Amino acid sequence: MSKIGDYQNVIKIYDTTLRDGTQGAGVCLSADDKVKIALRLDKMGFHYIEGGWPGSNPKDMEFFKRIKQHQLKHSVITAFGSTCRPGVAPAEDVNLNSLLEAGVQATAIFGKAWDFHVTKALNTTLEENLRMVRESVAYLKRHGLTVFFDAEHFFDGFKANAAYALSVLRAAAQAGADALVLCDTNGGSLPQEIYEAVTRVAQEMPGLELGIHAHNDGEMAVANTIMAVQAGVTQVQGTVNGLGERCGNANLCSVIPNLTFKMGYQTVPRENLVYLTELSRYVYEQANLSPVANQPYVGESAFAHKGGMHVSALLKEHGTYEHLAPELVGNTRRVLMSELAGISNLLYKYKELNLDKNSPEGRQVLEQLKNLEHRGYQFEAAEGSLELMLRKAMNGYQEPFQLASMRLILEMREQQPIHSEAVIKLRVGDEVVHTAAEGNGPVNALDNALRKALETFYPEVAKMRLSDYKVRVLEEKVGTEAQVRVLIETGNGQKTWGTVGVSTNIIEASWQALADSMAYGLLPENKI
Template sequence: MAGPGAPARGSADVSPVELYDATLRDGMQGEGMSLTAAEKVRVAHVLDDLGIHLVEAGFPASNPKELELFELLRGETFERATIVAFGMTRRRDVAAADDPGLRVLAECFAPVTTIVGKTWTLHLEKVVRVSRDENLDLIGSSVEFLAGAGKRVVYDAEHFFDGFRDDPDYSVACLRAAAQAGAERVVLCDTNGSSLPHQIAEATRTVRAALPDVAVGIHCHNDLECGVANSLAAVAEGATQVQGTMNGIGERTGNANLVSIIAALQVKLGHEVLEPARLARLTESAHVVDELLNLNPDPHQPWVGRSAFAHKGGLHVAGVRADASTFEHADPAVVGNRRELLVSELAGRHTVLEKASEAGLSMDEAAASRVIDRVKELEHEGFQFEAADGSFELLLRKETGEYEPLFRLESWRAIVEQRADGKVETEATIKIWVDGERYVRTAEGNGPVNALDKALRGAIVEVHPHLEAIDLVNYKVRILDEAHGTDAITRVFIDASDGSAVWGSTGVHENVIAASWQALVDSLEFAEQPGRVRAGRTTPA
């Protein structure tokens, strides 16, 4: 019997599908998205390592950053990816050979050029104000010029599906003009993201019948939350190239998520778009791109999110332990992800035993039951351990007797002073006992948590020098009972890293600094537990 996510029979006969990434151009049109030229080169290498076939770098010479980018890319070597330069059809009343934008594309080192042109009659009338015949000439002459310059040309049919619903014959005529002029592929673009899967399928089927010898691609946006489904619908009707962006970034609600498309094509539909070893880099690659964009990876993102294969309910956990396919649609390891058994008031003994085993701890069912009871008490107070794997492992260690505190607290104090000139100063003092010695340390910081962290490390790094290298990489505060206003209970999460792994800790208190102290201490204590096996979540390279 096939395992979870196994493709349908006959998948060996499916057509190859080319992966086209538009993160560096279309993705950058999303609100708040920005990368330096050097960072874009890093993304290009991530995509190359993943195995993407075509990487669209952007408009050569459209601005100084793009100039710098293409100069940098010219000197780079890529194992799998081909760099694509993007542009538009010629301007009206200018011959293709004299059009500045087309000349830049022709002279660019990139062997592939993608040009976008109009296919919707509404745009001809309202935007570019050209006749239907003139638009066909804009398309044909532009493609012919670039093909004549030795370029592989891809024609992006802008607003194709809107145009197809208005006038299917003319929209197909635009594709035919590009193909006859030398385009190696025509791409059907759902530019407004206005289409549903059945509309994408119908239009793609019509194009394939009208132009049986022309290679077809698909480019979707996600305005109706159908970007991935629409892309797969087009592939089912014969499209052999899929365009998208990493993690679905892009203008408005984003582009089709190429990460989800890759996984669905290969795991569900049997298209081997990536070598298995490269597919296993999918989760890491998705997270690296997010990190370069200064975004927190979405834990709920399909396939690659931290919660994509997370199980919380006791019955679900028991089912997964018996046979993963009972509650998992695919093996998470195939895309480089992993199963998470979440700890909460809904969890059962099996979850705790699994977590203990992962941590290298020996625990029986009676001890697991006591841990569950303690978790329920703490969650009633406001704690949450789903993202606080470090704090939860400390709970396990306390139950098994394998917990060693870093210190014994005497007291701590944080003082925040704002002066008349607006300057704010923060100072923290801690008094602790370590190995029978009393330590008193005072430190200044850019806030009370930072000051407490500095003071605590100043006291214990002499005994635990490895803690000097631990970084606090994320800090979040949540109000649990908003009706109480400034008197509300707060929950703090801290993510810490030793450079190769990340772990979470948590604290809850009506005083946000006290909650932060709890989380801070847990994050450092977890790092120094003797015999610790599991080092937290893997950090992206």
């Protein structure tokens, strides 16, 4: 094992997001999606990108055709498959020949390393399984391919019958496999078990490249991968964001920075890790999945601080409550405002407002913040409303507009859509604007009327777009008398911001959040 600061040892990163990752529930990538992700992985400097299983579906074969149109700078595209079937020669096996048709330089084929699977799943003999492994690897090698042998269920097989599991590895090695990848396919092994098994393999087969492929069913995939590296593997397989079948695979967004920053190994180019958070969110977007906020290293909350004591210490030294500088992985530090906040949160978050530590305005806002959160407000996702509240408590803030009156008209007719119209009267400076607008529902009508009234005075309003609208019922037991919280997200093409409103009347809550969204967007530093 190398020491921190020693970059002589290189751990090769093998990504299987495009194959194993797509086996996760709810994950579906088109051939075009897979090409886009592959190009991002290449940009990051991943060593190998497993594009799919060409023998299983035409979409994966289409990916291999399309990716050839691109000149990759760092990554080698690999195709995945299995050994030949029992009783079938490799040259006659459709699956193996599809790997050749994919036109790749490298392949990964799996074979059974657990005697239980050989006899029960394959319904064949232990000796025939060794023949399938040996001849399949040799067949692909004769065609000039780099061959990685994935020993499926290796760790379960090692625990059940170590001698046979090791004999499977020897069969692949004798046939010329370029690396032996030990798979925790059921994801139930513990770190110490991984370490002991890999150590045994490394001792009995010195000089062979070993890899690890860990699943996360026991939530140990990252830890098991780290232990395997400590025991001697030099190829790490996993997926971006840990996507994969059942509970997923080893999460490369955690494995890579752990190996690089905590253990001193060379993985992808160190300078490229500033794009890790961007890569994580890009893959989520392509897979049409919501990012996991508390995901280590790359999650939105990975470096979010809420407690007042934490932020007070953070102001003195970031290392007091952060294990790593977020900038190293392309993430950002966030200070959240809530009833747990202290004056330090305000000082850190709004440094540009020159708020004094002993400022009565700051103390006033903090007290107001805690009272509002007690009533149901939530400012973690509504920092626009929070900043406006702070600015209003300080001298010099001029509200861009004030509501004089508002009226909503809803008309329901049999077998016709509901007609919604909003009539508002605003004070903008010394002028009074009185206008009306229709919309798809009362809130949309109110939004349209507000924009219509403001655009003459503030043309930049035309660039603001409401991108999200959420309603949460508070105190559900009181039914229709309950308070509701409305959270609105707005953007202007360059940045987004959140605002909040709370009331027993959903229209009033919506107005509070909507008015704040416009007022915040009209702050001088937010204009475009």
